[in-house]
Amino acid sequence: MSRKVLRRLGAVVLLLVAVAAAAGFWAWQRYQGFADRPLSSLRPDSQLLVERGDSLPTVLRKLRGLGVSEGHQAEWRVLARELGAAGRLQVGEYALSPGMSPRDVLLAMRDGRVVRYAFTILPGRNIRELRAALARAEPLEQEIAGLDDAALMAALGQAGQHPEGRFLPETYHYTRGDSDLDLLRRAHAAMGRALDEAWVARNPDSVLETPDQMLTLASIVEKETGIAEERARIAGVFERRLKIGMKLQTDPTVIYGLGAAYDGNIRRRDLETDTPYNTYTRAGLPPTPIAMPGVDALQAVARPDDGDALYFVALGDGSGRHAFSRTLAEHNAAVARYLQRYRQARAAERAATAAQATGTGPDAP
Known part of the structure; x- marks a missing residue:
């Protein structure tokens, strides 16, 4: 082969190498642009549900x-392998926004950054109110609607236990599918x-x-006051009553015993009608x-x-x-003061209502 032919062949090879290098650089640049470019075509507030087996x-x-619409399947596959996400997409619901890039989306699914919902059990709520609140919680799956309280506790592995008071008030996070x-x-x-912690920490002379x-x-103390610093004082009153055999005489227990009849x-x-809770x-x-x-x-009772x-x-002052x-005499005097404030407040409300009705109140036109 002549030198002239070799030179031409070499030139062709160099050209092909240059074209291949340019194509590779272009593909790399395109891939890099795809990986980190925001998903502008994504609909706002989109939710992606990755299910088992996807x-x-x-x-x-x-x-x-x-x-x-961004990227081809091959680019997504390469990016998934690069990020270690291929075959490791975690099941769950993901919140997507147009500001996210393909890299962001795959990292979220690789790391399981799923949408988390919150449900709060409020202190002082009873089991009937808790069940009603759970029935309204979305997207929580409903499994207990057809269970009575006994069947519910059996499903929790607590057969024979009464459900009242058994669920700690706090905020619980959950994901779709829970x-x-x-x-x-x-x-x-x-x-x-x-409860275990409070029991261990209780006073050694507790009744x-x-x-x-x-x-x-503790459930009675919870219903009696929403003032944090009063809980231990009220617990002390009940502790002393129990020690001397004095009736607790607390309205919340009577109300609980009335159930749906309480208006x-x-x-x-109601105070004179005997029930197990009176x-x-x-x-x-x-x-x-x-x-x-x-x-x-719980800690106040401990x-x-x-x-x-x-x-x-x-006190009846709205606080x-x-x-x-x-003593009972001191208590009767305090009750009299409460009733006086109560009557004064009701009289003021009636006067305000009457004034508005006649057009002389502060909200009258």
Whole structure:
């Protein structure tokens, strides 16, 4: 082969190498641009659901369904391998936004950064109210709707246990696919831990004989006050009453015993009608808790305040606080002051309503 032919062949080879290098550089630049370019075609507030068994091509089809037009399947595959996401896409629901890049999307699925929802069990709520709130929680899957309380506790592995008070009030996070039963299982375990801690920390001379009694008394304290610094004082009043055999005489237990019959008002006949939960007619604690007590109520019952008060009544000034008394005479005087404030407040409300009705009130035109 002549030198001339060799030179031409060499030139062709060099040209092909240059073309290949240019093509490779162009492909690399295009790939890099694809990997980090925001997904402008993605619809706002999109949710991608990765289900068990979904492969990368399946997920890519779902992304196309959400409006994603960037990149070809080959580019997504290469990027997935580069990020270590291939074959490691975690099941769950992902929140996507147009500002995200393909790299962001794959990293989110690789690391399982799924959408998390929150459900809060409020202190003082009873099991009926808790079940109603769970039924409204979305997208929590519903498994307990057809279960009565006994079947519910059996499903939680707690057959024979009364459900009242057994679920710790706090905020629980969950993901799509979780169920109300899953959440209750966690809340039950959390209450078990909180009750164990309070029981271990209790006063050595506590009148309470079992953790269940502590849970019941804590539920009453939870219902009696929303003022944090009053919980231990109220727990102390009940502790002293139990020690001397004095009836607890607490309205929340009577209300709980009335159940659905309670219409928002507690009357003298309610206080005099005997039920297992009427602490005006029966001594000692009621048979079960009456609500879900929080950690603070449990700790207050574990370490009640010292003192000699045996009575308390609301101040009636709108603060939610109480007046504490040592003797019945002091308590009756505090009750009289409460009733006076109550009547004055109701009279002021009636006067304001009448003034608005006649057009002379401050909101009149």
